Amino acid sequence: MPRYVVITVLALLVAGCGWGGKTAPEVAGYVETYLRAHPDVKRVAKKGIQSATVVTKGQDQDVSADLGGGLRGRLVRTGGASYMRTPGEEVAPGKSWDRITEEHEPYNLWGIGVVTGQAMTLVNGHRVCALLAARGRVSGPASDGGLDHYTVTIDVREALDAMDLGAFLEVYDPLPLMQDTEDEYGLVRAGDRAARTRLRDQLLTEYGARATYELWLDGQGRPVRLRLTAKTPTEITFSHWGDTAVAAPPADQIRVLTK
Numbered sequence: 720m721p722r723y724v725v726i727t728v729l730a731l732l733v734a735g736c737g738w739g740g741k742t743a744p745e746v747a748g749y750v751e752t753y754l755r756a757h758p759d760v761k762r763v764a765k766k767g768i769q770s771a772t773v774v775t776k777g778q779d780q781d782v783s784a785d786l787g788g789g790l791r792g793r794l795v796r797t798g799g800a801s802y803m804r805t806p807g808e809e810v811a812p813g814k815s816w817d818r819i820t821e822e823h824e825p826y827n828l829w830g831i832g833v834v835t836g837q838a839m840t841l842v843n844g845h846r847v848c849a850l851l852a853a854r855g856r857v858s859g860p861a862s863d864g865g866l867d868h869y870t871v872t873i874d875v876r877e878a879l880d881a882m883d884l885g886a887f888l889e890v891y892d893p894l895p896l897m898q899d900t901e902d903e904y905g906l907v908r909a910g911d912r913a914a915r916t917r918l919r920d921q922l923l924t925e926y927g928a929r930a931t932y933e934l935w936l937d938g939q940g941r942p943v944r945l946r947l948t949a950k951t952p953t954e955i956t957f958s959h960w961g962d963t964a965v966a967a968p969p970a971d972q973i974r975v976l977t978k
Contacts, residue, residue, distance in 0.1 A: 762956070763955065765841075769784070769837070771838035782839065802967060802968050816968045816972050817976065818973055852878075853878075854873075856871065866935040871932040875922070876928060888907060903917070927950040932947050944957065
């Protein structure tokens with residue numbers, strides 16, 4: 720079980736699970752708990768200039784991301800096959816998709832390792848919010864357009880001082896792009912005090928001293944939207960709970976590579 724899940728579950732057990740008025744750990748961990756029981760959903764995430772959309776249907780996924788600086792792409796996994804494209808570009812005349820196989824993976828490192836990996840990090844941003852908000856102060860629910868609206872006020876420095884920064888890195892940046900970053904994270908996980916101080920300072924610069932986590936639930940208790948208001952804001956919306964579909968691209972738009 721990933722360490723962030725252990726932390727969230729322990730926080731819930733300590734805080735209690737009364738539904739009359741949710742505690743901060745309950746509000747912070749609600750989305751992760753709900754997603755585990757209801758994985759088929761469309762998620763759209765935005766963090767700064769980056770954005771990602773992920774649609775899940777059973778084992779199938781449609782993942783797309785625009786990370787800025789021209790780094791963008793889309794990967795569809797369905798029917799035991801994977802298809803990759805860069806929006807606005809052709810891989811061959813009249814063809815905009817490549818089918819990825821074990822023999823031919825033209826976008827493996829760039830497409831799967833970077834774009835789709837970062838897309839999943841963005842849509843899983845609720846896990847970062849959960850660790851930051853678990854010790855905050857909660858208010859709500861308030862009625863907001865027919866939705867239940869919860870708010871958690873976060874002292875970021877206090878939250879960072881109380882948490883396991885190694886566990887935080889597992890959800891904050893699970894696939895660092897640079898080797899120097901990976902090496903620095905290794906020092907943090909090993910307990911290096913200087914590295915931990917540098918990471919805390921980096922996160923305080925990113926989030927600011929204070930942040931606010933908000934969660935909106937519909938009448939069925941389904942997450943509709945979450946938002947982390949900080950120096951670098953994050954917002955994720957949820958739709959099509961249990962009513963998603965993932966389809967392969969049109970056959971006439973796929974380039975089939977041969978040996």
